[in-house]
Amino acid sequence: LLTIFTLGVLCCVSVSCSKTQSRSTQSGETKSGGAAPNILVIYFDDLGYGDVSAYGQTTLKTPNIDKLASGGVRFTNGYATSATCTPSRYGLLTGIYPWRNDDARILPGDAPLLIDTSLVTLPKMLRKAGYRTAIVGKWHLGLGNGSVDWNQDIQQNTNDVGFDYSYIMAATTDRTPTVYIENRRVVGLSKDDPLFVSYKQNFEGLPTAISNPELMTKQKWHHGHNQSVHNGIPRIGFQKGGKSAMWHDEDMADVFLGKAKAFIDDNNPKKTGKPFFMYYALQQPHVPRVPHPRFVGRSGMGPRGDAIIEADWCVGEIMKKLEEEGLANNTLVIFSSDNGPVLNDGYYDDAVEKLGNHKPAGPLRGGKYSLFEAGTKVPFITYWPGHIKPQVSDALVCQLDLTASLAQLVGENNPAPDSQNMLATLLGESKKGRDQLVLEASGRLAFRQGNYVLIPPYKGIPLMKEVNIETGNSADYQLYDIATDKGQKQNIAKEQPKKLEEMKAAMQQAVGD
Ligand code: NG6
Ligand code: CA
Numbered sequence: 067l068l069t070i071f072t073l074g075v076l077c078c079v080s081v082s083c084s085k086t087q088s089r090s091t092q093s094g095e096t097k098s099g100g101a102a103p104n105i106l107v108i109y110f111d112d113l114g115y116g117d118v119s120a121y122g123q124t125t126l127k128t129p130n131i132d133k134l135a136s137g138g139v140r141f142t143n144g145y146a147t148s149a150t151c152t153p154s155r156y157g158l159l160t161g162i163y164p165w166r167n168d169d170a171r172i173l174p175g176d177a178p179l180l181i182d183t184s185l186v187t188l189p190k191m192l193r194k195a196g197y198r199t200a201i202v203g204k205w206h207l208g209l210g211n212g213s214v215d216w217n218q219d220i221q222q223n224t225n226d227v228g229f230d231y232s233y234i235m236a237a238t239t240d241r242t243p244t245v246y247i248e249n250r251r252v253v254g255l256s257k258d259d260p261l262f263v264s265y266k267q268n269f270e271g272l273p274t275a276i277s278n279p280e281l282m283t284k285q286k287w288h289h290g291h292n293q294s295v296h297n298g299i300p301r302i303g304f305q306k307g308g309k310s311a312m313w314h315d316e317d318m319a320d321v322f323l324g325k326a327k328a329f330i331d332d333n334n335p336k337k338t339g340k341p342f343f344m345y346y347a348l349q350q351p352h353v354p355r356v357p358h359p360r361f362v363g364r365s366g367m368g369p370r371g372d373a374i375i376e377a378d379w380c381v382g383e384i385m386k387k388l389e390e391e392g393l394a395n396n397t398l399v400i401f402s403s404d405n406g407p408v409l410n411d412g413y414y415d416d417a418v419e420k421l422g423n424h425k426p427a428g429p430l431r432g433g434k435y436s437l438f439e440a441g442t443k444v445p446f447i448t449y450w451p452g453h454i455k456p457q458v459s460d461a462l463v464c465q466l467d468l469t470a471s472l473a474q475l476v477g478e479n480n481p482a483p484d485s486q487n488m489l490a491t492l493l494g495e496s497k498k499g500r501d502q503l504v505l506e507a508s509g510r511l512a513f514r515q516g517n518y519v520l521i522p523p524y525k526g527i528p529l530m531k532e533v534n535i536e537t538g539n540s541a542d543y544q545l546y547d548i549a550t551d552k553g554q555k556q557n558i559a560k561e562q563p564k565k566l567e568e569m570k571a572a573m574q575q576a577v578g579d
Pocket of ligand 1: 111112150151152172206238240289290291302352353405411412
C-alpha cells in the first residue's frame, strides 16, 4: 500500500491530477479509481486581509497560520464571494453565487435552512467520491423549515446538505440560541427545561439587556445586541429555558477544537479506509470576542487581538493532530475567512481603542459589509506538504471555486456552473486564476476583471457610522485599477471611459441582467 501511495504522490506532485489520472493514497479508493487526500477547510469569521502576519502585518503574531502560508501557496488575490457571513458560506458550500439566492443574507438564529437539500453541495460531491464529511463550528445557513422545535430532532439540517457529522452553533456567537447542536440535537438539553427561541418578541417575564443592564457583566452592547443576555453578554434574539445546554463563550474554541480532533480520531482513513473532508469553521474574531482566559491580554489589543491569537493557536493544534495521526502529508489544507474585518461590530470591547498601529484590512479599503476590496479579499492559503511547493500567487481565486476544483481533485463532475476549476492554481502548479469575479456586499454587486474593479452606483449611505466602514455606495460609477492602486484611492471611471464601458458590459454579461 505504501508503494502505491508513494507512486501516487510522485505522479501527482508535478502535474495537476486530472480526472483520468489515478491517484493513490493510504486513504482508500475513490470513484476515480485512485484515492484522494483528506481535505481540511479552516475558515475564520471576520478575519481581515491584514490580520495575519504572513500577509505583512507586524503587530500580531499568527505563527501557525504563517506556517501554512510559508509552506504552501499564499494567495494575494483570494476572495470570499461576499462581505458578510451567510452568503460567503453559501458560496463556499454550494459553488453557487449567493446573489442568485435572494435569501442569502445575514440570517437570524431561527432562519430556515438556506441550502436546497436537492443541490449537490461541496460535501455531497465529496461524499459521492467516497469521503466522510464533517462540519465543526459556525453554521449560519439556517436550520429546519421555518419552525424549529429545538427540543426534538432538527430536520433539514447540516446532515441533509452533505455532512455525515456535524457539531455546530446555529448562527453566530452574538445570536440566540446560544447552544451547540450535534447532528440533529441540541447538546445537553434537559427534558424539564425545554429551549425556546424567538426573533419576534421576548418571552414573558424574561429580562433583556435593556430591562436589566446589570446582567451585562462581561460585555455591553454598542449597537444592536440588546435582547436576551447570556453569560453576561447581550445577544440578538430572544431565548427561554435550555439552561443546561447553554454554551460558555470562553470555552468555545476548546470545544470546537476538541470535536474537530475527535472527528479526525474517529475518521482516520487508516481506520476507515476513506478519506475525510472537514469544514472547521472557527468563531473568531467575530463579536462577541470572548477568548479563553489563557489568551486574555496576549495581544495587547484587547479581545479582538486575543481572539485572533487564540484562533491561530487552534490552527496549530489541529495541524499537530494531523501530524500525530500520520496524516499531515496526506491532507490538503485550505485556509480562509468568510469576510473582511470590522472593529466595533456592536459591543464595547476596546477593538478600536486598543488597535494601535494594527491594520486589520492591510492596505485595502473598506472592511466587512463593504463593496471595496477589504470586504471580500481575505487571507487565502493552500497547504499540502510534499505536494504543494511553497510560493506566493497573485492569481485571482475565489472560495466559490472550491467545489469545481475539489471535484477535479477527486474525479467527480463539477455540480456547480458558477464554480471554476482552479485546481492547478490552488495546488501551485499554475499561476492562472479567474478572468473575472462578481463580488457581493449586502445584496449589492461589484465586478472584478483583470486588475480592474467596477462598482456601479448605489443609493444608500457611503459610511456605516457605527462600524466606521465605507460601504462603497456612491452616486457615480467607480472604477479602480488595483494593480497600481490597491487601496482604491483613485476612481478612474472618468479618466478611462472606454475601460468603464468595457467593464459595464462585462459585468452585465456576468450578472445576466
Ligand atoms: C449584523 C450585526 C453584527 C454581526 C453581523 C453578522 C447588529 C447591529 N450587527 O447585523 O454584529 O452579527 O450582523 O456578521 O446587529 S456575519 O459575519 O455573521 O455576517
Ligand atoms: Ca463573518
